[in-house]
Amino acid sequence: MSGSIMIAGLGPGAEDMITPEVRTAIDNATDIIGYIPYVARIAPRAGLSLHPSDNKEELDRAAHAFELACKGHKVVIVSSGDPGVFAMAAAVFEALETGPERWKQIDIEVLPGITAMLAAAAACGAPLGHDFCCINLSDNLKPFALIEKRVGLALEGDFAIAFYNPRSKSRPHGFEKILTLIKARCPADQLIIFARAISTGEQKITVKTIAEAQPDMADMRTLVIVGAKASRKIDTPHKTYIFTPRSSPSQ
Amino acid sequence: MSGSIMIAGLGPGAEDMITPEVRTAIDNATDIIGYIPYVARIAPRAGLSLHPSDNKEELDRAAHAFELACKGHKVVIVSSGDPGVFAMAAAVFEALETGPERWKQIDIEVLPGITAMLAAAAACGAPLGHDFCCINLSDNLKPFALIEKRVGLALEGDFAIAFYNPRSKSRPHGFEKILTLIKARCPADQLIIFARAISTGEQKITVKTIAEAQPDMADMRTLVIVGAKASRKIDTPHKTYIFTPRSSPSQ
Numbered sequence: 001m002s003g004s005i006m007i008a009g010l011g012p013g014a015e016d017m018i019t020p021e022v023r024t025a026i027d028n029a030t031d032i033i034g035y036i037p038y039v040a041r042i043a044p045r046a047g048l049s050l051h052p053s054d055n056k057e058e059l060d061r062a063a064h065a066f067e068l069a070c071k072g073h074k075v076v077i078v079s080s081g082d083p084g085v086f087a088m089a090a091a092v093f094e095a096l097e098t099g100p101e102r103w104k105q106i107d108i109e110v111l112p113g114i115t116a117m118l119a120a121a122a123a124c125g126a127p128l129g130h131d132f133c134c135i136n137l138s139d140n141l142k143p144f145a146l147i148e149k150r151v152g153l154a155l156e157g158d159f160a161i162a163f164y165n166p167r168s169k170s171r172p173h174g175f176e177k178i179l180t181l182i183k184a185r186c187p188a189d190q191l192i193i194f195a196r197a198i199s200t201g202e203q204k205i206t207v208k209t210i211a212e213a214q215p216d217m218a219d220m221r222t223l224v225i226v227g228a229k230a231s232r233k234i235d236t237p238h239k240t241y242i243f244t245p246r247s248s249p250s251q
Numbered sequence: 252m253s254g255s256i257m258i259a260g261l262g263p264g265a266e267d268m269i270t271p272e273v274r275t276a277i278d279n280a281t282d283i284i285g286y287i288p289y290v291a292r293i294a295p296r297a298g299l300s301l302h303p304s305d306n307k308e309e310l311d312r313a314a315h316a317f318e319l320a321c322k323g324h325k326v327v328i329v330s331s332g333d334p335g336v337f338a339m340a341a342a343v344f345e346a347l348e349t350g351p352e353r354w355k356q357i358d359i360e361v362l363p364g365i366t367a368m369l370a371a372a373a374a375c376g377a378p379l380g381h382d383f384c385c386i387n388l389s390d391n392l393k394p395f396a397l398i399e400k401r402v403g404l405a406l407e408g409d410f411a412i413a414f415y416n417p418r419s420k421s422r423p424h425g426f427e428k429i430l431t432l433i434k435a436r437c438p439a440d441q442l443i444i445f446a447r448a449i450s451t452g453e454q455k456i457t458v459k460t461i462a463e464a465q466p467d468m469a470d471m472r473t474l475v476i477v478g479a480k481a482s483r484k485i486d487t488p489h490k491t492y493i494f495t496p497r498s499s500p501s502q
Contacts, residue, residue: 017271019365020268020271021268084369084372084373084377085380086497091497093492093496097485105487107490108492112369115369118335121361122335126341129336129340130393133385133405135382136382146499153404154384157405238358241344241347243341245344248393
């Protein structure tokens with residue numbers, strides 16, 4: 001049996017957002033590798049070894065996957081959301097690049113998933129209905145100045161912006177700085193969405209104006225979407241929807 | 252029976268990339284509305300009416316969905332990929348905003364799907380592994396100058412960029428202009444990916460350098476990804492993978 005690595009996206013949390021392709025990969029796996037809470041989503045069964053590991057151990061986790069695959073195991077590395085968006089796929093290729101030559105014999109497949117921004121956008125309407133940017137606010141692997149530069153450019157272009165990893169206990173002040181930058185550059189009534197624990201039982205969506213937004217409205221389980229200038233609300237008896245129209249305001 | 256509208260993403264083409272949530276919505280629908288090739292992906296069955304319509308009729312299609320839902324029908328509007336990314340969700344809310352008040356009684360849900368850029372990225376590795384932008388190159392609903400401005404800002408920020416709808420018979424020259432702009436601003440060896448008919452039997456992925464890229468490498472079925480400066484290739488005996496590392500080059 002020749003080994004393989006599949007890097008699979010589990011989606012944001014709901015079981016019925018996991019694609020059949022990913023489900024089949026899990027069903028055929030011998031080993032599941034990933035961050036503790038993601039591996040916890042996989043049902044144990046005979047013949048399947050679960051290997052949960054802690055956060056910030058992405059390269060070690062990738063190396064573990066390659067070593068198991070070299071022994072013939074069928075390894076599935078699980079990520080929340082989509083594995084290609086601020087998740088394990090890039091880490092696996094980083095490990096492959098500098099790892100032993102024999103790792104290059106392993107077949108690697110990336111199986112896409114519903115990334116948090118798509119599920120968050122869907123849950124509140126269509127705020128990403130026009131051009132948008134996707135920015136990781138964690139400065140663990142990049143300088144904060146680069147984040148500030150990119151946010152500034154995204155605002156200048158009037159992109160809607162999806163922010164991943166806005167705030168954590170170890171990074172309490174980054175989002176505060178970014179929010180200050182946004183408040184200085186955007187109209188006070190521009191919309192901002194805080195989408196927490198999307199598609200789980202704890203889902204909470206909070207829609208505010210930029211003027212009302214506060215840093216502590218976000219944590220590590222929150223996906224933040226800043227609307228474009230044209231983004232707007234529709235109130236109905238059941239729900240409030242947020243959307244960004246397909247036409248630019250200048251037309 | 253009270254009517255409803257679900258706007259559902261069918262993913263890029265492969266049946267096993269359709270989420271169970273979307274499958275259930277289709278199974279429970281009385282009516283399927285959408286662009287001809289997307290409705291063609293739905294299996295006919297007793298009790299289900301299929302309503303295919305032509306391109307550029309998004310607002311009429313949305314109005315049709317509301318009228319059916321007002322009569323108690325369970326309508327599913329199908330989009331390729333994700334309905335919130337350059338697809339039907341925004342059009343439905345645009346129609347709702349200016350439509351008759353009674354439409355606001357209808358419950359609307361958006362069901363996310365695997366959008367083309369996620370499937371394209373997965374098929375070639377992890378080129379969107381760092382901050383990225385997503386830009387619709389069609390100027391049907393926005394001025395071309397705005398597209399040029401946004402592409403310029405995205406390049407200045409060294410975002411990876413996913414381009415939707417790069418080129419069509421009625422818009423043969425827009426992508427050529429954008430490619431000229433990219434060639435003038437990016438290193439000649441920066442990577443560009445042409446991902447055509449992703450996840451279908453006709454899938455074709457072409458990886459080029461910016462210097463090698465030609466406008467006719469894209470058509471309406473192509474998703475184009477321009478890498479960031481740090482994006483790179485790994486050649487193995489089986490495959491070539493493209494990825495953008497998680498760290499910024501300055502670290």
